[in-house]
Amino acid sequence: MNSNQIQGMGLGMLSRFAQSSWPDRFGIRKPFERLLYSGSKAGFQLAGVAARQFSKGSSLDKTQRLPSAPKGLFDLSLTEEQQMMRETLQRFARDVLRPAAHQSDHDAVFPDSIRTQSLELGLNFYAVPEALGGMAAEQSVVTNMLAAEDLGYGDFSLAASILAPMGVANALTRWGSKVQQEVYLPAFASETPPQACIAVMEAEPLFNPFLLSTTALHTGNEYVISGEKSLVIHGATAELLLVAALLDGKPAVFIVRGGSEGLSFREEQGMGLKAAQTVTMHLDNVIGEKLGEDDFDYTTFLDLSALAWCALALGTSQSVLDYVIPYCNERVAFGEPISHRQSVAFIIADMAIELESMRMMVWRAAALAEAGKPFHREAYLARLLCAEKTMKIGTDGVQLLGGHGFTKEHPVERWYRDLRAVGVMHGGLHL
Amino acid sequence: MNLETPKKFQMLVDQAQQVALNFLRPISRKYDKAEHSYPKELDMLASLLDGMNDGAPESAGASTAGKRGAQANEGIRNGSNMSTALGIIEMCYGDTGLLLSMPRQGLGNSAIAAVANDEQLERFMGKWAAMAITEPGTGSDSANIRTSATRDGDDFILNGEKIYVTSGERADCVVVWATLDRNLGRAAIKSFVVEKGTPGMTVTRLEHKLGIKASDTAAINFTDCRVPVANLLGNPEIDVGKGFAGVMETFDNTRPLVAAMAVGCAKASLERTKELLKDYLDPNYSTLPLNASNVVATVTRMEAEWEAARLLTLKAAWMADNKQPNSKEASIAKAKAGRVGNEITLKCVELCASVGYGEDELLEKWARDSKILDIFEGTQQIQQLIIARRLLGKSSSELK
Numbered sequence: 001m002n003s004n005q006i007q008g009m010g011l012g013m014l015s016r017f018a019q020s021s022w023p024d025r026f027g028i029r030k031p032f033e034r035l036l037y038s039g040s041k042a043g044f045q046l047a048g049v050a051a052r053q054f055s056k057g058s059s060l061d062k063t064q065r066l067p068s069a070p071k072g073l074f075d076l077s078l079t080e081e082q083q084m085m086r087e088t089l090q091r092f093a094r095d096v097l098r099p100a101a102h103q104s105d106h107d108a109v110f111p112d113s114i115r116t117q118s119l120e121l122g123l124n125f126y127a128v129p130e131a132l133g134g135m136a137a138e139q140s141v142v143t144n145m146l147a148a149e150d151l152g153y154g155d156f157s158l159a160a161s162i163l164a165p166m167g168v169a170n171a172l173t174r175w176g177s178k179v180q181q182e183v184y185l186p187a188f189a190s191e192t193p194p195q196a197c198i199a200v201m202e203a204e205p206l207f208n209p210f211l212l213s214t215t216a217l218h219t220g221n222e223y224v225i226s227g228e229k230s231l232v233i234h235g236a237t238a239e240l241l242l243v244a245a246l247l248d249g250k251p252a253v254f255i256v257r258g259g260s261e262g263l264s265f266r267e268e269q270g271m272g273l274k275a276a277q278t279v280t281m282h283l284d285n286v287i288g289e290k291l292g293e294d295d296f297d298y299t300t301f302l303d304l305s306a307l308a309w310c311a312l313a314l315g316t317s318q319s320v321l322d323y324v325i326p327y328c329n330e331r332v333a334f335g336e337p338i339s340h341r342q343s344v345a346f347i348i349a350d351m352a353i354e355l356e357s358m359r360m361m362v363w364r365a366a367a368l369a370e371a372g373k374p375f376h377r378e379a380y381l382a383r384l385l386c387a388e389k390t391m392k393i394g395t396d397g398v399q400l401l402g403g404h405g406f407t408k409e410h411p412v413e414r415w416y417r418d419l420r421a422v423g424v425m426h427g428g429l430h431l
Numbered sequence: 432m433n434l435e436t437p438k439k440f441q442m443l444v445d446q447a448q449q450v451a452l453n454f455l456r457p458i459s460r461k462y463d464k465a466e467h468s469y470p471k472e473l474d475m476l477a478s479l480l481d482g483m484n485d486g487a488p489e490s491a492g493a494s495t496a497g498k499r500g501a502q503a504n505e506g507i508r509n510g511s512n513m514s515t516a517l518g519i520i521e522m523c524y525g526d527t528g529l530l531l532s533m534p535r536q537g538l539g540n541s542a543i544a545a546v547a548n549d550e551q552l553e554r555f556m557g558k559w560a561a562m563a564i565t566e567p568g569t570g571s572d573s574a575n576i577r578t579s580a581t582r583d584g585d586d587f588i589l590n591g592e593k594i595y596v597t598s599g600e601r602a603d604c605v606v607v608w609a610t611l612d613r614n615l616g617r618a619a620i621k622s623f624v625v626e627k628g629t630p631g632m633t634v635t636r637l638e639h640k641l642g643i644k645a646s647d648t649a650a651i652n653f654t655d656c657r658v659p660v661a662n663l664l665g666n667p668e669i670d671v672g673k674g675f676a677g678v679m680e681t682f683d684n685t686r687p688l689v690a691a692m693a694v695g696c697a698k699a700s701l702e703r704t705k706e707l708l709k710d711y712l713d714p715n716y717s718t719l720p721l722n723a724s725n726v727v728a729t730v731t732r733m734e735a736e737w738e739a740a741r742l743l744t745l746k747a748a749w750m751a752d753n754k755q756p757n758s759k760e761a762s763i764a765k766a767k768a769g770r771v772g773n774e775i776t777l778k779c780v781e782l783c784a785s786v787g788y789g790e791d792e793l794l795e796k797w798a799r800d801s802k803i804l805d806i807f808e809g810t811q812q813i814q815q816l817i818i819a820r821r822l823l824g825k826s827s828s829e830l831k
Contacts, residue, residue, distance in 0.1 A: 071433035073509045074749055078432065142432045208722045299717075325822055336829075342812075345819035345830050352818055353763050356746075357739035364434035364742060371433070380716040381735035387720070388732075 052194050052239040054257065056179070057132075057186035063178040063293075064129040064185075066139045068372035076363070082143055089150035092121060093315070097154025104275035105414050110161040110234065111275075118162045123147060124193040127169035132181060133189035136173065141304070141370035144170065144431040145311045145362065152315025156418035157275035159312055160429065164233045164276070167308060167430035168196035168242055171253075171301065174430075175292035180255060184240065194239040195258070198305065199229035199281055200427025209302055209426040214245040214283065216254055216290075223247070225254055225286045226262075233428050235279040236265040242291060243283065244298075244427060251298045254288035262286040272417030301430070303379035304369065308429035310362045310382050313390040313422045317358065320397035320415050321351045327410075328400055338400075347396050354389040361385050366431065387423030394419035434742060437509045440517050447518045450476065451525025456793075459526045462645035463796050467637050469601060470532055470645055477534040510752035512684070516691040516744055523695025524702075527800045528645030530692065537598050538562040538808070539606035541685050542622060546665040554661075555624060561602035563593035563651060571813045573608065574617040574827075578653060580609035585660050587623060589631070589653040595807070599649025600634045603627055607653070611669060619669050624662040631656030642799030683761045686808050687747040690764040693772030693804040694741045700779040700797045701737055705730065707783050707792075729782065733775045740768040759821045766814035769805035776801040 078086070100114055126143070128134025144166070151159035169188040172181060187194050200209050214227025225245050235241070239258040244251055256263070262284040270278055325348065328339040338344045361382035368375035397412040398405035405412045436444060454476055462470050522530040530536070539560025547555065569575050578591025589609055599605060604626045611619040625632055636650040660667070705712060713727045720728050743764040750757035776798040780787035787794040805811050820830050 071435075073433065073437045073507055074435065074513060074745060075433050075507045076746060076749060077507055206721050208719060321822075329823055339819075339823045339825065340830050342816070342819075342830070345823060345825075346812070346815045348822055349766070349815040349818040352759075352822055353767050356743060356760075356763050357736075357767055360434065360742035360746060361735065361739055363432060364738075367432045367434055377716050378738075380719075381731065381738055384720050384731060385735040385739055 052187065052258070054183050054187060054194075054240070056182045058182055060131055060178050060182055063176070064131055064173060064181055065295075066129060066136055066173065068139045068370060071367070071371050078146070082146055085143065086146055086150055088121070089147055090153065092117075093150055093152075093154025093159075097151065097158045098319075101155035101158060101275075101411065101414065102408070104155070104158055105272075106274075106408075108269055108274040108277060110158065110277060114158055115161070119191065119193070123162070123166055124169060124188050124190075127166045127173060128185050128189040129173055129181075132185045134173075134185070135189075139370045139372065141307075141366045141431050142363070145307060145366040148308050148311035148429070148431070149315040149318075149362075152312035153319050154315070155275070156312055156316045156415065156421070157273045159315065160233055160273060160276045163308065163312075163429050164198070165193055165196040167198055167305070167428070168240055169193070170304070171198065171242055171291070171430045174304075175253075175296045175301065177293050180289065180291070184255070195234055195237050196240040196242075197233045197235060197238045198242040198244075198253075198427040198430055199232045199235065200244040200302070200305070201230040201232075201425065202228060203230040203280065207426070209244065210251055210298075212244060212246045212251060214243065216245040216247045216252065216288070218247065223254055223288050223290055225256065225283050225288050227283050229281040229283070231268065231270060231273070231278045231425065231428070232265075232281045233273075233276040233278055235281045236267075236277065241281075242427075243281075243288065247290070253291040253296070253298065253301060255291055256283070256286055256288040260286050260288075271420055272414065273421050299376055302426055303365075303376055304431045305425075305427050305429055306383040307362060307365055307369070307379055308431045309422050309425050310358070310386040311366075311431070312429075313386045313419060314355070314359050314362060316415055316419055317351075317355050317390050317393045320393050320412060321348070321355060323410075323412060324348060324351070324397055324400045344400060347400060351393050351396060355393060358382075358386045358389050369431070383422075390419045390422050434745070436517065437513075440509065440514050443514055444517050444521055447521035448524065451521050451523075455522065455525030455529045459529070459645075459793055459796065460790070462526075462528065462532075464644075466639060466644040467647060469647075470529055473529065473533055477536070480533070480536070508752050509749070512687065512748040512751040513745060516687055516748040519688055519691040520695040520698065520741070520744075523692045524698045525695075526645065527692055527696045527797075527804070528643035530695075531597055531643055531646035532601070534601070535559045537602055538685050538688075539602065539604065539624075541688065542606045543624065543664065545684050546622070550661070551624070551664065555604065558603040558626075559598065559601070560624065561596050561598045561605045561649075563596045563599065563605045563607045565593065565595045567592060567594055571810055574620065576608055576610055576620060577613070578607065578609040579613070580611055580621065580623060580658075582611075582660075583657075586657045587660060587663065589623065589625065589656040589658055592635075592650065592652050594650045595638070596649045596651055597646055597807075599651050600637060600647050605632075605651065606664065615669055621667070622664045623658050624664065625653070625656065625658050626662075629656055629658065641802055642796065643803055682809065683758045684751060686761040686765040686814075687744050687751070687757075689804055689808040690740065690744040690747070690761075690768035693768035693801060694737065694744055696797055696801045696804060697737055697740070697768075697772040697775040700776040700794055700801075701730075701733060703792065703794060704779040704782055704787075707786060726782065729778065733778060736771045737775060740764070740771045743767050759818060762809070762814040762817045765809060766811055766818065769811055769814070773798075773801045773805045 096117055104111055125135040129136050148163055172184050202213055216223045216225045241256040243254045243256050245254055263286050264282045265279040268278050268280040328344055329337050331338050365375050365378035365382045368378055394416040398416050401410055401412055404410055458472055537560050539562040543555050543560055564573055566576055580587040580589050604624050607623045607625050608620055631654045633652045634649045635652050638648040711726045747757050747760040747764040750760055780794050780798045783794055786792055
């Protein structure tokens, strides 16, 4: 099926098509059949889903940039709205995401039911300015960060799946030109926001997001992009993509519509992030638009992405800590709970110390970003610290459960695999 | 949400930094070499600080830290716990040993401020108070202290030996932990203010130490030392149910301050190392850790750890200012800052090679000074125990 054929179909139908095909493929197959399937799928395929028709829906007087609220005192307290949102998201994480996490990881699928239920939260509306039908009145980096932390508590990959489209909307709100905002943002302030993601990574050891192999050429009114992107979250079904590429030797980000000619995907599963259905995306002379205008800053773009991953790490690290506490209190060895041993108890204490360290670093960077102040140094240090500490928490989580932790009977091995992504990922999300 | 230093304390931070650089640093090495001699220069500085404290209700200082936030419900506060922590960070950026020797800024002053009644506050105002907890056979196991206090009319009679009393010889008085009844365990431990010159109290020895040499560390003997009943701090009753809470409350207030010391000491090492290595570093944080040189990766990693320790310290102080229970957070701050401060100061010596190891620079001194900050007011391991017990819901008899 090529993109032209799909373009005329209604969104609802498309959505149903995309939603039903994955469980059909994965849910009922025996493991060896699945292996065969994966093998046959190794070659690049055209997009399974075509682009939604994005067209100018609303008219703006000017480009939308959300204002920052002034701040004075050192203050770790949350607003009432933030507390209410957290309660809702924490319940969602506990009741919806966590119970679905194991199977989603096993199937390497983001279940339709989870996507549908997550849309009911209406998070997408908070990524779009009021003038374009959304509910965002001012910068809400902190609120977005808290949301990621709470969703990450439910499941790392499911949270990443839910947040990936929001990241594109946040990026368009922060960086998009007037016309880009008019064309792309209204769709995000709807009951059926587009599937979207940010593609920065490339398959390169020691990957450096400032030295990209993917390039863009400016020809006439268009930019033509070629290259290959790695670990693209839900890339195969994305209706809108933000792709990082070098333009005249400098990194820039381009808006690419799903189903564009020259786009192809190959399944690329990782150690974790399974439910995020990561793919390698090949771009062969794909036409795109350059994101933003003069105020676009690639470093800040990457920093807001890094902070999103760090926020997920906070939530997932907290879930490791909350899991090992009752386990070590109940697990008896040598006649008493293993938590009575300092060698066990101190690991748990260190988990709490480093988790709180991570949290302070991430909160600080997000608060600075929200206040419209420079935050590159703080985001850099937060990512550095989180990458190390969250993996330590992840590996200690497995260690404390011993052999049990190594099996799929417990979630710690999944957290271990997922948390390795924090030090790896660039792009993908955006607060 | 905002985790930046509040504007209203910026002047205090700047002033403390000026004191650190222009007053403490120039005499740092002198008193590192001249252990046990009193840094007389501090008298003038202490008077200046007293003046500043008297002039401002939310000023920094050991005697103001520990006061819980204002009674009135007036929203979020940044009060004396935070200003004190900020002030201490800058002073220890100057010299930790000298800060610890600062007249009238002893840990005993914090204890008095935290638990004294109004009459006692009045009576001990302006006095320099040291803190005496540790005994030869009782380090971290402070519930097991042997120094006894026996009621005799209007007095308590103290008997026992205390060691590692910071400023024990120089201070005007010492806050002494003693037990009313060893059989009743922690609940019977009370603190007493013993004024210098009280018959029966003798400084028997001054320690020779690895670091913080400017600060005197005394061993004090109490033999039939009579202390008025009115000098007992806090509740005189033995409340077995409440246990250790009374005396331990002090620690919730002083641990963030020791964390602040570790943050300040490490800041000195980190900043000096960055100056010395400036040709090799990446001041704009433009190279990601994965692509950075070893020296850049090492320094940025230390910086991240340091920032985390600093923020945890401010968090614990902020909670105290806002009347939130902060026992776990105080221990988290102390544990993190203690170990990170030590790691940073030692790594800086290593990075700077013979320049770091030699006495021409202060890096080797800071590496020696930092070690005590992971030990006193509860070692790293004691903090881990406290945190773990809280998280796991375990008593001290279960998680020993």
